[in-house]
Amino acid sequence: NAGVTQTPKFQVLKTGQSMTLQCAQDMNHEYMSWYRQDPGMGLRLIHYSVGAGITDQGEVPNGYNVSRSTTEDFPLRLLSAAPSQTSVYFCASSLMTSGRAPYEQYFGPGTRLTVT
Amino acid sequence: DQQVKQNSPSLSVQEGRISILNCDYTNSMFDYFLWYKKYPAEGPTFLISISSIKDKNEDGRFTVFLNKSAKHLSLHIVPSQPGDSAVYFCAAKGNDMRFGAGTRLTVKP
Numbered sequence: 191n192a193g194v195t196q197t198p199k200f201q202v203l204k205t206g207q208s209m210t211l212q213c214a215q216d217m218n219h220e221y222m223s224w225y226r227q228d229p230g231m232g233l234r235l236i237h238y239s240v241g242a243g244i245t246d247q248g249e250v251p252n253g254y255n256v257s258r259s260t261t262e263d264f265p266l267r268l269l270s271a272a273p274s275q276t277s278v279y280f281c282a283s284s285l286m287t288s289g290r291a292p293y294e295q296y297f298g299p300g301t302r303l304t305v306t
Numbered sequence: 307d308q309q310v311k312q313n314s315p316s317l318s319v320q321e322g323r324i325s326i327l328n329c330d331y332t333n334s335m336f337d338y339f340l341w342y343k344k345y346p347a348e349g350p351t352f353l354i355s356i357s358s359i360k361d362k363n364e365d366g367r368f369t370v371f372l373n374k375s376a377k378h379l380s381l382h383i384v385p386s387q388p389g390d391s392a393v394y395f396c397a398a399k400g401n402d403m404r405f406g407a408g409t410r411l412t413v414k415p
């Protein structure tokens with residue numbers, strides 16, 4: 191098993207550009223999520239999904255879109271990048287328990303994004 | 307608002323001694339708590355967890371304590387080893403998962 195994979199590892203964008211961060215997992219996990227990590231702020235939840243076709247907003251969703259067409263993939267789209275979106279982005283996946291939010295999550299290695 | 311707080315950004319201890327990492331939370335609806343460990347250029351990895359119905363959980367050198375009345379949890383590492391040097395995040399589960407800002411632990415040989 192590859193676990194949770196993320197591409198790219200690094201990305202530099204200009205303000206206003208768009209891009210998609212890719213995330214895939216091969217553990218058949220229902221729950222997938224995106225976090226951003228900023229200094230002094232810890233990990234903040236952007237969007238999450240409890241299964242294919244179902245997504246919802248987390249703590250800091252503005253400026254990001256997601257979709258979940260398959261169990262395995264959960265891409266994160268930045269429609270018009272802003273310098274405030276400079277961050278490290280982590281994708282995570284987990285089994286669901288009784289239909290509720292996840293317990294232990296498996297994280298990908300992260301994507302370091304810089305917006306100039 | 308930060309519902310989960312780790313007020314110590316860093317902690318340095320000597321190899322073989324105890325490391326105590328602290329975490330406070332504000333939301334009484336959190337019912338499950340976790341600690342994650344993160345090395346540079348890697349994603350966080352799960353370390354240990356505790357349900358709100360317990361006050362202690364042990365796994366080898368790692369013990370997590372939960373004080374619900376004080377809304378406080380702590381992670382004890384005994385004995386500390388240089389390989390434990392990493393950033394430790396506490397997390398709390400309610401309707402979703404909330405993380406603290408992390409504490410960087412350095413264990414000196």
